Each structure stands twice: as structure tokens, then as C-alpha cells.
Amino acid sequence: DRIEVIRGPGAALWGANAVNGVVNIVTKSAAESQGGFQQLGVGESERYAAWRYGGNLGNAGHYRAYAKTNHHDAEERRGSADADDKRKHEQAGFRMDFQLPDNDRLTVQGDIYQGQVNNATNNELEETEGHNVIARWSRQHGQHSATEVQFYFDKTFRTNAETYSEDRKSFDLELEHRFLFLDQHEIIIGGGYYVTRDDVRGINPVILRFTPARRTDETWNLFIQDQIDLMSDQLRLTFGVKYENNDYTGDEVQPSMRFSYTIDDRNTVWGAVSRAVRIPNRLDHNLVVFNGVLIGDSAFESEEVLAYELGYRSIVSSTFSLDVAIFYNEYDKLRGFTDDFLSPSTLPPYKVSNEGEGVSQGGELVLRWQPSENLNLLVSQSYVDLDVERYTGSNDVNIRDNDENDPTSQTSVMIGWDINKQWSSQLNARYVGALDDQKVDAYTAVDLSLLWRITKDLELGLIGKNLFDPQHAEFGGGNEIQRTVNAQVTWRF
Template sequence: MDASYPLAILIFAAALAPPTIAAAENELTELSLEELMEVQVTSVAKKPQSLANTAAAAFVITQEDIRRSGAIAMPDLLRMVPGMNVARIDANTWAVSARGFNDWFSNKLLVMIDGRSVYTPFFSGVYWDAQKLLLEDIERIEVVRGPGGTIWGANAVNGVINVITKHASDTTGNLTTVKVDSQESGTISYRHGGQTTGGLSYRVYGKAAEQGAGSGGADDGRVGRIGFRTDLQTNHQNTYTLSGEAYRGTMGERFEPNTLRDPYFRNLTSDSEISGGHLLARWVQQPANERQLEVQAYLDHSKRDQFYFEDSRTTFDLDMHYRFPFSDRQEIHWGAGWRYIENDSSPALWHLNPDSRSDQKWSFFIQDEITIIPERLRVTIGSKFEHNDYTGFEYQPSARVLWTPSSWHSLWSSWSRAVRTPSRFEHDGSILRAPTAAPNTYITIEGDSRMVSEVVYAYELGYRFQPRTDLLLDAALFYNVYDKLRTIEPSPPHASPPHLIPHTQIPAIVDNKLRGETYGLELAAKWQLSPQWALHAAYSYLDMQLHTASDSGDLLEEGDEKDSPTHQLFLRSTLNLPHAWELDADLRYVSETMRNEQSIQDGGEDYLTLDLRLGWRPHPGLELALGGRNLLGKKKEYRSALIDLQETEAAPTVYGSLVWHY
């Protein structure tokens, strides 16, 4: 055990000051447990449901959680969720997944912002450096672990994250925020909101962020973004939303690519240029008879120019869904969608052939919610049907059961089938990769249009229990069976062309020769010791077993079972002190990730980290905070096996912030 562990536990314990020191004049600023259980979750069934009546492993990060976290990046917020795997690679790059398979190119997690998918078809993952939202505009973040393909479609394999921003009517007035830290990072943002006499609510905002380099790296960056949102309710039945955003930035990166000359690698730095924007429109019609129609369309464009590749993408998405009571005990929910994507790339170390292509996806889903015993037993069955240009027809059924014997207990179980369709790179791409252990050798990883979708069959069981008004417990068990997972299969080596430096080339083709099982346990608890003091705890256990086919010579993928930590523990204390002061502490433990011994040496060891925050609200609308992150020393959280991106250390950081509502 690291020598800093006992010290960290002692400091965290010291932050757990007795609640009796808090003055009675302080009001509880967080949601009560009863209110938390009634928080509306829309990402499980595409309709509002209370958290207590959700037949899924759902977790809600509230605005109060965000405010008191001191986080400046969205992935940092996800660390408090059991079952989420979050690792910082460098100051701009993250590996984020749910229930295993964590990597820079994590491809089994669907991430949305207000229902708009932010995944890239290039590798079926998320560019987190482009998701630097104004955190004060977020109402809540809904995290659903487990498949969500029946409602959301392909790539919602191990989880769904939906960031819900505030209604424009909730952001009237002005907001100015300034945040700086000791790593030469800082953000400044401004927002103005208002309402017109015709019932139109609006907000406009801008944000500039400067990211300092991590310890030992050249991964500094800067991003600016502007945006708006309008909401209009013409009567009690129709609501209209229009929102848009544009951003541009530069991100530093450091690489150590292998070469054909001694010492067989180089240390390079590069600046990546990123830009993009979107426009989203939504219409919701909800008569008083429990029927609801929702139509949403968005146009999204993004462009990246990086050391390894250049990529430009334009997406148009149209989606509608309608739900209605079929009988006194039955509700039908159905919907359809169409997505069109244009993708252009320029030749680089990562190459796509053809450079440009357009793809379409059609989808339809239907879900039947049946009440067996009113307010006690409910069954939901349904499926999504899709057709895409890569693998053709796909289906994703599920069945969920929710039993609530009393208002204090709820037990749920589910079975799901979900798919992860091939990415553009897996279908059309190629990349040169030189293994460090084999000088004068290059592996050419090539996509294959014959690759089929990865499949998961998921079995889940969950239990929510509120034994007392001040204590809430949540547990989830899962067992996932995967088939047709991606492998990288070597072909016979051959000599290099005569005009190049003599070396050996090994072609490696993407295939589907891996299967596996994962199972795990996820626990969450919240204890409201007093109106001023709350504790939150989360623990997750994960076991992954992956197996290649007998005829597979896979080079990398079987090591994925060691890329995600087996144990994770998160503890948070939030304490309201007298005279509008706040003291918050986060303690987090992550067990080792061990693809190989080099991973342990370069950033795969287990770690314990501590974050502290001291806040003061001297006046309504004004908040000052001083805090520290990673207070137990430098650490590397992740080591990539596929790419030569140089990881940097997350160093201890002191920060200060000002938030002014006026």
C-alpha cells in the first residue's frame, strides 16, 4: 500500500466534521432523499420516470453535485457513478466507458447532450475535448449502465449518458464565472437569459477555456464556444425548443511514434485543430390524456486536424416518438428515425479508403409497458429495428420487470440484446503501427468491410432500498455475454517495397474472433446525517474474461480484460458550515490496470486520490471557492496499447473560482 494512503484517509476523516457545528440557520441546499428518488429520468424509456420506478441501473448527477464537485471537465463528473470507468490520458484526452472495455477509443457507450448524439462514426466513440459545456447550464446528467439499444439504437451497448441542460426559463438574468488553477488553466464564461411578453424564454452564452499542460507533457489547449437556447410554450399542450452552439479550439499532443531507424522512436509534439457546431429543434405535444408526441431534428458538423488523421463530419438526424395508453393497464410507445452522415478525411498516418462517403441509418422501435398489479408489478417489453449501410439489418430486444412491494423497496431485473456496429475506421481504415519489441517491423492494421456487429446479451438484477428517511441504498448485479468482438488478425509477413528503408511488414486485418463474459457488482449509498451534512459512497467490482477463437492470432484485443480496474471506490462528504461556508471532500480509489508490465511502469498502477473544496456564499447569487485536486501526488491513470499518444501525469492542483448570478 502506498505510504500516502493512511494520510489521505486521515485528511478525509478530518473533513468529516461533526454536523453539530453547522448553524441551524443554514438550509439544506441539496435534494432530500425523497426528492432524489422522485427525480425524473428520461433516458431509460424516453419518457419521464421517477428514479424509484426505473427498471435499470440509473444514476442522476444533479446540478448541486456538479456545483460542489469543483470539476471543470465532464468526465471528472462521471467518476462518482458506480460502474463508470474514467481515466485521464492527458490534459485533453480521456478514456471513458461503462462496465469495462475502457480505452481512448471506447466504443460501447452512447453519449448524448439533450438527446443529440455526440459520438463520432470514425471510431464509434466520443471526443471529450470538444464537450466543454458551461457546467452551470446543466440541469442533470442521467447515467444508465447496461444496454439501451431498444430505445436508443446501436452503440448503446454498456451504457447511456444523457446530459440534460436547463430550460431557458431557469436561466434568466446574468451569470459570470471565472475559474483558475495552479496548472495555468482557467475558464471564463458569461450567460444572459430573459423572457419576452409572448412567453418566449431565451439564453445566450459564451465560454473561453485555457488548458495548461499536464506534468511532463505538451498537452496544453484552448477552446472557445458560443451558444443559445430558446423555449416557447404556446399553450398547455405544445412546447418548442431551438438551440445551437459553435466552438473552435487548439489542443496540444505529444507522441512517441516508432520509426525504422535507431533508436526506433521519436518524441513529437503537435497541435490539433478542432471546430464544430450544431443546431437542434424540438417540438413536444402533450395533451391532458397522457399521450405525448415528440419530434426532434438536429444538424451537427465537426472537423478535426490531428497528427494521425484529418476528419470532417456532417450529420442530420430526424427522430420522432409517440406514446399513448392502449388500455387501463397498458401503454404503447413507438418511434422512428433517420440519420444521414457525410464524412470526409485526408490521407495521414490513419487513412480511409474511400476518403469520403455518406451513410444512412433507418430505425423503428416499439415498446409495451404492461401493469400486472397496479403500483406493484410492471413488465416492459420491446425492440428496436435498424438498417445501416455497414451491416444491414439489426434488432435489439429487451424485457424489464419492476416490482415495488412498498414505497421503501423496489426490485428490478432485465434481459437485453444490443449491438455495436463497425466504425468507419474498422470498415475502411488503415494505420501503420510499429511494435517497440520488434525493430525494423511495421504492422499495418487494416479495416475490413466484412466485419459484422459486436453483440451483447445482458442480464441485470437491481434493488433499491430506503430503510430510513435519511438513508438510500442502491445495488445492481450484471452478467454480460459478448460475441463477435473485434480482433486484429495478423497475415503472413512480407518484405518492404525496394524504395523504402528495408523492413518487415505484417498486415493485420480487423475481424470478429473474440468472445467473452463480464460480471460485476455496483453499489451506491447516500446518507443524510443531518440537514447540513451528507455522505455519498459508490463501489464497483468488475471481472472480465475474454477468449479468442482457436484460429485467431489476435494481437491486442484479448488484453482488454486488463484495461479496466477490478475495484473502484468513491466517497464524498458535503458539509454546510455556519455563515454560508461549505466544506466538501472526495476520496477515490482505483485498482490497477495491467495489460502488461510496461503498463504498470507507465501508468497502470492503483491509486488513491483526494479532492477538497471550501466554498463561501457571502451573498445570494455570489459564490467563491478554493480547492485542491489530486492532492496525494502525481499519477498516470491510463496507458494505451494501440496508439503512441504520450500519457501525462495528473499533478496536484490548487484552484479558485467565482460564480456570480445577477
């Protein structure tokens, strides 16, 4: 249905680990995806297929089911050598939506998947498999009041052919209630309980393992958010806080304060101050490398960020709009090591530890232009300056390189053109700055797709990716993304 990108920390609602932003994917209800859909694609290095069908469940419900598969040949390394990392992924799932009496709604959905990727080092297959199910019940009490309860179960299994395998089960229960208070306060209150159980086994325990191998972790939370409309809804203030208790660091409080001021029908200014944390995980507390030369530490604390944001949105005309945002983030207790264990100045064991702090600042500009009904243009430019330093007296010499793992500048251009009723095209071009610490150069990539609607139910497509560059690196390690061209057919029935 839509993809929501929330800038900055979202911990006041989403909880711990929502540090630098949140991507919230909202899928369509089963009622909005009735009938059949089938898609096949083939290219020089990729083959994929997708199938979906939706129908009625009596007079009060709808369903849909889907299945898809993707097979991808190996990428290439610098110098055109085969990366030997061919992979495949298969997935299937369902969704059912029911409209019940008393304005109740019930949604049940689930997925099952499996995948494999070849490990180039030892030529063994690494496997991924899992399944999940979500049940969500909601009741609309009135125009400004609603209650929602959601249960979630997830099981995953992953193997890394060189290090470890992980078998994990997770359960999550959430309750949320929204209501209007004194005509100006829209309040959301709720809470949740999350438990995860894992079994992590080292492939070669002398090189890497986790102690204990099995662990159960629980987290429970309470949250409240008050959205206040003032000055005839021209000024909106939002205060929120989430309290969590986890088994790694105990109590965590993550507040947020936001404002939105509508200057007129076309112009809005907004700002926010937020605190968020990344809580420790198994790697931070339970890691054992080289039989104890490097270990995790139960004293490792949550990494913290205090974020300041300011933005401006303007509808300049009926065809042109802009969105600009700037930010300044202060980070503390960043993860490092008690020493450089490759060239140490002390004796082992060396520990995972809170060793650094840093700041990031930057901004993003987004321009949208639709000169006609059949042509639209979106241009975005982002800039990030990240500066990370170790604490005074720290022996960690690598933490300072963390500010060179992200591109300073990124530019994106997207053009959509409906040529006529039968033909349309989409162009995506992007420039991504260098990753100096990973020795990855800046690159420019251009993707172009052309779609031919033969009938209202049958479409043919031609999709080209990385068209003007035979291959380029996007991350360190030597593997490179190749130029590809795929043919695609889509049939709706």
C-alpha cells in the first residue's frame, strides 16, 4: 500500500534500535488485491517468478495467497573473476481480513521461506529458512477512539558456513489504545511483551562461539504519546516516551518532543528532539573469539543518540513541491574494543566495550515536479558528515574509522513517463559517494525500465540495471554489481 520513511529516531513509538530512522512497510488488505496476478522474469544472470490470487471468504472476509522464487547467478569480482556466490530464495504466504460485528476487524497473515547462497571460501551452501504469523484485532469505538491488539510469532534458522548457525524463535504481544481528550489531545497509550529464544552454535568453536550457546531474552514496554492541537490546529505539539526493560541493560527511557507549525495551506515548519538507544545483543555480551582472545562483556551498555531535527515543507505550486530537513546527532557509548587485538598494547583477553563518541550532521533536499499528468520527476540530495572518536585513554585504534563506512553525499533522480495508454517508462539514476574505509570508490548507476500494456491484463517489460557501467563495487570485499537486462511478462486474471 505504501512505504513510510520516518527520519531520525523513532524509539518513542517503535522502541529500542530505532536509532537513525524507521522504514514502515504497510501492505494492502486482502480486499484490495482480489483476482489473479502472475509475473515471470528472465535475464542473463537472474530468473524470477511470482504468483498471487485473492478471493472472498463468505460475506465478511477476503483472502490472498502468494508464492515467489528468485534465482541469481554469481556476481563478479574485480578483474571479472567469478565471485562464486550464486543464490536462490523461495517464499510463500497468505493474508486474511475479516470485518466482524461491533466495528471489529481481524487480520491473520503469515509467510514461509527458504534460501541458499554459496560460500566462496569453502564452496559450501549457507541456508536461510523460517516462517512467521501475525494476528491483529482492532475495534473502532468512535471517530477518535480505537483499540488494537497484535500477536506475532517468528522462527528463523540461518547458517554461516565459516562461523556459526542460529536457530531463533520470537514471540511478541502489543496492545495500543487511541482516544481524544479535551478535544485537543490525541493520546496513544500501550504496552508490549517480547521474548526471543535462540540456539547459536559455532561451526569451529575454537575460532568463534557464543557463551552460553542457548539464551532466552525478555523485553517489556510501556509507552504514551500526546499530540496537542493548538491555534486552531495551526500548531501541533507531540510529546512521547517509551519505557522498556530488557535483559541486557535493564531500564531504558526513550523520549521524543516534536512540533509542526502550519504557516499557511502551502508551507509547514517542523522540528524534533529525541533520544534513542541501541541495546546490546549476543555479539556484545556473549562473543568468544580465538578461544578467549576476544570476548564480549556483560558490562557493555547501550549505545545512545540525542538527535535534533528541523524541516520545512512547501507546496510551491500545483505541480512543484519541496521538502528540506537538517539534523545534528550526538552519539555516545559507541562500540569498540578494549585494545587493538591485531597489534595490542596490553595482554588478552580483549573485550567488546563502549569506547567512543561522535556527532553527525547533515541534511536532505527532495524536489517533486509533475509538469503534466503523464510525467513526474523526483530529485533528492543528501549530505552526511560523521565524526567518530575514541574516548581519551582508549586503546581502540579502529573506532575512528567508523565515520568512513558511509557515503558523505548521495544524489537520486527518478523520472516516470506514461508515453501513452500502452507504453510507459521509469528512469532511476543515483550517485553514491565513496566508502573510504572499505576502499570503495564513488559510483553512478542508471536503471531504466520500459513497459508495454498489450491489454489491460497483459504487460511486457524490459528492465535494465546499471546500464552505463559494466560493473561496480557498492561495499567492501571485492564483489561487484554487474550490468543486467531482464525481460518480464505480467498477467492479471
